[in-house]
Amino acid sequence: MSKQRTYSIDDLALRLASVSSTPLRDIRYFLSELTGSSIAELFGHVVLSHRQYQQLESMIGRRLRREPVAYILGYTEFWGLRLHVHPEVLIPRPDTEILVETVLGQLHDADCRCLDLGTGSGAITLALASERPEWLFDAVDQSPGAVECARQNAAHLALGSGRLQFHCADWTMLPAEIRANAYDLVVANPPYIDTASEHISEETKRFEPHRALYAPDLGLRDLFSLIDLARSLLRPRGLLYLEHGYDQAAAVRSCFTQMAYSAVTTVQDYAGHDRVTYAQWQGTIDRL
Template structure:
């Protein structure tokens, strides 16, 4: 079977099974099978797949049909134009979280900053900020030791291991000094809404009964850890802005 036929067939199969972005996901799985980049794939579309590669590719497609995310199958995820290693110990970075990076850069560009990335997971936000803000001091904190191992790999991969301090602990508790900017993508899914067959770590998704338990706890911790004039950026779920805004207004009556 030629690469073009294998690609088209897998795209159709994934689409028929309601896999979002089926064309892209099929491409990523085929590139991973052959260990080639996108340019090589499209230059080689008329080449024949070996029987071994055809079998391996089919097995990857079956794993995707079984619900396993492509990022976990390939161990790669692009975020903010960078390639990150991911595995089932970390949440898969979402494109919408890039807004946290973009907003943080606007806030931090005018002065040297101490930044805390809370719930760092694979380290995507911390690494992205470190590359854009060479003068910043960055903490990347997670309660999961396994997640921090993944973050360490990504810090090393992108050359910022000496500038991002990885800390294990409950949100801001491991930090002794005030921080100028807190960036957090914490669990915000209501416990009852988490699918039982979800492949991502429960600790990275479960926001408690109302979905805001972790975020609320961070807001309380921030009262004693956020520097004067500092800012906090939170990614929250749909329908949670009113309750979180009310909490922040009560904790920071003069603004933050």
């Protein structure tokens, strides 16, 4: 029988204090994964087998190298869904739930065709699909690893494979089957961090995919490109929702207006920062 020992959870957490602002939370996530106990049960002390402790040591070692907890565990939570993640996909943030929440609060039609550009792990598409079982979705990412990750998440969540289609493509060269559609809704959380930004955590810089983080022109290039592109993809009165940086809303609204969208609106995140801007396309579809 494997020998067991009792460990102080606070002492284990102290080992991460130099690299994490939430060392106790990190340790409790690791222990929950190893023991099968819920986070709420993990206070005070924990009993681990020798093998479990070795696995914990490996997790702590990776965290000390500043690897994100989600990559160490291999999953994260988004909109109440457990999503598989790895270093080829951006870790979904709680702020992106604002985009999902805003869409769901405004669109209640049973019939809706949605296009997700830069889907990554599939977080936005899968969150919307979990709440709108009648909607149809196309989700696009240029990374084969990201597309496979999103497909795995969709299969695991069993949200209806027939209405979820994942495509490996750059949004500047979309496949014909996507260009042939007229979408009611286009959503995107594109790269929007200025390439010169110094306000990025060390773990994000080291481990998350830079192609999903950074954009030229003060972080605005991909946002502006998507506003232009969506005019050829949306049906008349269709809606485009974009996540962006806290200081980019004015520039995004201006671009929407210049490109003949209407009802341009910005929504704040949970911290009160501008985070999502959406608008309605009033024109006809202009096939490129």
